[in-house]
Amino acid sequence: MGFAQTRLSDGAHLFFWPTQKFKTTTVRVLLREPLAAGAAAGAILPMVLRRGTRRLPEPIELARALDSLYGTDLRGDVIKLAEDQVLIFHVEAANAAYLGGEDPLPGAIEMLGDVLLDPLVEHGGLKQSFVAQEKENLLRRVQGIYSDKAHYAQMRLIESMCAGEDYAIPRLGRLEEIEAITPAALYERWKEVLTRAPIDVYMVGDLTRERAEEEATRLLSRLGRRAPQAPRSPSRHPAPGAPRRVTDHQAVAQGKLAFGFTTDRRAGASDYPALVMMNGIYGGFSHSKLFQEVRERHSLAYYAYSQIDGLKGLMFVQSGIEFQDRGQAEEIILAQLEAMRRGEFREQEMRDTLAAIESQILQSSDAPSESIMTDFELRAASRPTDPSERIAALRAVTADEIAKAAQGVALDTVYFLDGQEGA
Amino acid sequence: MASELVEQRRLRETIHREVLPSGLRAFVLPKPGFQTRYATFATRYGSNDQNFVDADGRRHDTPAGIAHFLEHKLFEEEGGNVSERFSALGAMANAYTNYTATTYLFSTATEFPQALELLLRFVQHPYFTPESVAKEQGIIGQELRMYLDDPRVAVFQNLMEALYHEHPVRVEIGGTVESIERITVDDLYLCHRTFYSPSNMVFFATGDVDPAGVFDAVHRLVPSERSAPVERLRPKEPEAVRSELVRRAMPVGVPLIDIGFKDDPARENPLEREIEMEILLDCLFGTSSDIYQTLYEEGLVSEHFAASYFAGDDFAASVLGGPTPDPDRLLARLLALLGERCRAGLAREAVERSRRKSVGEFVALFNSPEAVAHSFTEYALRGLDLFDALDVLDALRPEDIERRLQEHFSSPRTSASIVDREGS
Numbered sequence: 001m002g003f004a005q006t007r008l009s010d011g012a013h014l015f016f017w018p019t020q021k022f023k024t025t026t027v028r029v030l031l032r033e034p035l036a037a038g039a040a041a042g043a044i045l046p047m048v049l050r051r052g053t054r055r056l057p058e059p060i061e062l063a064r065a066l067d068s069l070y071g072t073d074l075r076g077d078v079i080k081l082a083e084d085q086v087l088i089f090h091v092e093a094a095n096a097a098y099l100g101g102e103d104p105l106p107g108a109i110e111m112l113g114d115v116l117l118d119p120l121v122e123h124g125g126l127k128q129s130f131v132a133q134e135k136e137n138l139l140r141r142v143q144g145i146y147s148d149k150a151h152y153a154q155m156r157l158i159e160s161m162c163a164g165e166d167y168a169i170p171r172l173g174r175l176e177e178i179e180a181i182t183p184a185a186l187y188e189r190w191k192e193v194l195t196r197a198p199i200d201v202y203m204v205g206d207l208t209r210e211r212a213e214e215e216a217t218r219l220l221s222r223l224g225r226r227a228p229q230a231p232r233s234p235s236r237h238p239a240p241g242a243p244r245r246v247t248d249h250q251a252v253a254q255g256k257l258a259f260g261f262t263t264d265r266r267a268g269a270s271d272y273p274a275l276v277m278m279n280g281i282y283g284g285f286s287h288s289k290l291f292q293e294v295r296e297r298h299s300l301a302y303y304a305y306s307q308i309d310g311l312k313g314l315m316f317v318q319s320g321i322e323f324q325d326r327g328q329a330e331e332i333i334l335a336q337l338e339a340m341r342r343g344e345f346r347e348q349e350m351r352d353t354l355a356a357i358e359s360q361i362l363q364s365s366d367a368p369s370e371s372i373m374t375d376f377e378l379r380a381a382s383r384p385t386d387p388s389e390r391i392a393a394l395r396a397v398t399a400d401e402i403a404k405a406a407q408g409v410a411l412d413t414v415y416f417l418d419g420q421e422g423a
Numbered sequence: 424m425a426s427e428l429v430e431q432r433r434l435r436e437t438i439h440r441e442v443l444p445s446g447l448r449a450f451v452l453p454k455p456g457f458q459t460r461y462a463t464f465a466t467r468y469g470s471n472d473q474n475f476v477d478a479d480g481r482r483h484d485t486p487a488g489i490a491h492f493l494e495h496k497l498f499e500e501e502g503g504n505v506s507e508r509f510s511a512l513g514a515m516a517n518a519y520t521n522y523t524a525t526t527y528l529f530s531t532a533t534e535f536p537q538a539l540e541l542l543l544r545f546v547q548h549p550y551f552t553p554e555s556v557a558k559e560q561g562i563i564g565q566e567l568r569m570y571l572d573d574p575r576v577a578v579f580q581n582l583m584e585a586l587y588h589e590h591p592v593r594v595e596i597g598g599t600v601e602s603i604e605r606i607t608v609d610d611l612y613l614c615h616r617t618f619y620s621p622s623n624m625v626f627f628a629t630g631d632v633d634p635a636g637v638f639d640a641v642h643r644l645v646p647s648e649r650s651a652p653v654e655r656l657r658p659k660e661p662e663a664v665r666s667e668l669v670r671r672a673m674p675v676g677v678p679l680i681d682i683g684f685k686d687d688p689a690r691e692n693p694l695e696r697e698i699e700m701e702i703l704l705d706c707l708f709g710t711s712s713d714i715y716q717t718l719y720e721e722g723l724v725s726e727h728f729a730a731s732y733f734a735g736d737d738f739a740a741s742v743l744g745g746p747t748p749d750p751d752r753l754l755a756r757l758l759a760l761l762g763e764r765c766r767a768g769l770a771r772e773a774v775e776r777s778r779r780k781s782v783g784e785f786v787a788l789f790n791s792p793e794a795v796a797h798s799f800t801e802y803a804l805r806g807l808d809l810f811d812a813l814d815v816l817d818a819l820r821p822e823d824i825e826r827r828l829q830e831h832f833s834s835p836r837t838s839a840s841i842v843d844r845e846g847s
Contacts, residue, residue, distance in 0.1 A: 021456045022790045059719070063711035067776040070783030094783040098434055104783070137725045144746055146676035149572050250674045251845060253571035287510035296504065299561030302569055320569050348511070355513030355533065362458040362532035367791060
């Protein structure tokens with residue numbers, strides 16, 4: 001498997017994977033922007049543009065057209081990529097070979113093209129009622145994070161740890177930004193995005209390269225002049241001093257204990273695979289030290305895991321525990337990191353971790369969207385995209401290199417979501 | 424005995440199936456080109472099966488949450504946890520329990536035959552000790568506490584308690600911190616003996632696998648004796664709902680609502696009924712419906728609003744809901760719009776659109792070997808065949824959907840469950 005790259009225009013590329021593995025054809029357009037350019041506006045754009053186009057101005061007409069195209073899935077969303085935000089426009093249609101009816105793909109791509117390049121414009125701005133409704137929806141999505149305590153704890157950890165850095169800007173932006181969005185400013189922003197953002201068009205499905213290139217060219221044919229800007233690499237988080245401690249109180253049944261660490265390397269560096277192995281042995285899987293010690297040995301938690309953000313060079317740990325177990329859980333979690341630093345892990349732990357990561361790497365080609373996002377994120381980090389090359393780099397990592405990666409990890413912030421005081 | 428081939432021509436998928444002498448039903452769906460090889464081993468035993476009469480005619484009333492507890496404990500073996508042995512093979516093992524079934528599974532891109540053997544063995548070899556049961560009470564206690572803080576779990580759980588008086592679907596799948604403390608080693612062995620007999624189970628494998636090799640392993644590792652059937656006790660459930668409205672406050676960012684329309688369990692053709700009900704719900708509340716678009720423009724629903732038919736052999740209800748700024752107003756508006764729709768009837772084009780959408784979604788399901796394994800297994804445990812779904816969709820008539828609308832929604836038995844924002 002692999003995506004073949006074709007240049008479409010300035011800073012716009014097609015990444016195409018021809019395959020008969022899937023029964024759908026997926027087209028996904030990714031536009032990368034700095035979070036600092038206005039994350040709330042970035043987050044609301046796919047929501048507003050998806051509502052209606054000049055050709056299909058009524059949302060119900062657009063929804064009915066999609067259903068008639070055998071339930072073609074047209075979606076917009078954003079993800080956070082370190083200090084950037086990626087706007088995603090996605091369409092997926094069933095392959096005509098399995099339908100016994102007409103081919104939904106041309107209609108699906110046309111609709112995606114309309115959403116991107118032929119939006120509904122009135123009085124020099126995006127349609128006022130769509131913008132007003134989606135501001136409300138975005139507001140509720142942001143408020144909804146508070147309902148998901150694990151997600152909320154992670155967001156509060158990053159907010160506290162990286163205050164003042166672009167990295168602290170949440171994926172959907174901040175509440176106060178949403179209020180300020182206007183239809184005219186949003187339309188201006190969209191035109192800026194189309195001018196300056198790198199545009200990656202991904203296609204996965206059973207079509208020829210000629211057809212893929214033709215469809216991609218047609219998709220972007222209405223794109224105006226471009227002045228693409230290369231993405232900047234994220235700022236460095238300063239070296240931590242004494243650990244910062246932050247505690248919030250809520251009427252919850254379970255405490256959430258979250259840690260933020262700095263690491264001494266980033267994705268793309270030659271010693272990065274050692275950090276990936278380190279994270280895997282420490283807390284990436286159910287055979288890892290955190291799960292084994294916190295859950296299996298001490299019965300303190302249902303979940304305990306670690307993860308790394310390779311672009312920014314940070315590591316995070318989270319576990320859900322009883323309030324009164326906070327001290328013991330922290331001690332165990334940090335003691336396991338100490339053990340990693342001293343090289344106290346068995347060859348079996350290295351082998352299990354390697355096998356688990358290998359499986360993950362191979363399996364990422366089994367779903368269209370996952371294969372696209374894996375390729376996109378690897379390229380964003382200047383990492384190799386070829387599965388066997390990635391596996392070989394991990395296999396070459398030694399126990400000493402893993403311990404050294406752990407020695408480069410330093411605790412920065414401990415966040416605790418505690419119960420109500422006095423409750 | 425050779426396996427039988429069932430072909431779904433339009434989808435170009437072929438399933439190999441076999442019923443073993445023990446009564447185990449085994450299926451293999453080869454998916455060449457996929458890296459993930461995937462197997463599930465499932466038993467028709469869920470949280471609804473708390474009370475039963477065993478093969479010797481003795482009645483047992485077991486603690487709430489025991490099916491889920493047993494699922495956790497089956498991973499324990501003498502001297503360790505079988506998950507570690509899956510990890511050593513590069514495989515990820517997992518399991519989940521719902522109201523009607525417990526499913527064990529693994530996925531791997533590498534050593535499939537070894538992992539398969541491990542799955543077939545560990546599910547049939549219980550090993551419980553008082554110490555390991557006590558340890559698990561701590562872990563599951565935290566799992567249950569995590570759900571207590573999840574408003575989506577709370578809003579659904581409260582709805583079940585409002586819709587049902589007696590039926591065990593009103594009890595939390597995992598039980599409570601208190602009920603799982605009563606679970607003993609003997610209870611676990613009893614439930615394993617009663618519900619994990621091959622005739623009560625379904626095996627499914629998919630991915631780039633060799634069917635002959637898989638069936639060979641199943642024959643070799645699953646015992647061939649047939650066991651006596653168990654009687655599952657179900658209290659009589661009144662037709663009416665228990666309560667029309669339940670609400671509680673939680674620390675949430677946005678309020679939530681779930682609305683349930685209680686239905687009688689299907690007496691015949693449950694697959695047909697469930698597909699027709701899903702089509703009906705899509706016509707009424709899907710993204711291209713008048714009701715959805717009206718409520719969306721009124722700011723009462725968002726794309727997170729969803730409707731689905733929640734059904735098993737002895738329970739059925741339509742459940743719809745999601746986050747909303749004003750649950751009371753959403754409930755009132757939704758019932759009013761639904762009443763209008765019942766009077767006006769469904770447009771034939773709406774049914775045809777939903778039918779096409781379902782066909783496309785059914786085709787897309789086969790992109791994911793895991794999703795197919797789960798759907799197929801869930802139906803197979805109930806004696807139904809997922810492959811029949813396409814025939815049902817082809818044969819669908821608008822008048823059948825209209826009839827379902829009138830039966831189900833013209834004088835509905837409705838409960839609503841609301842989670843309000845604490846302090847507002």
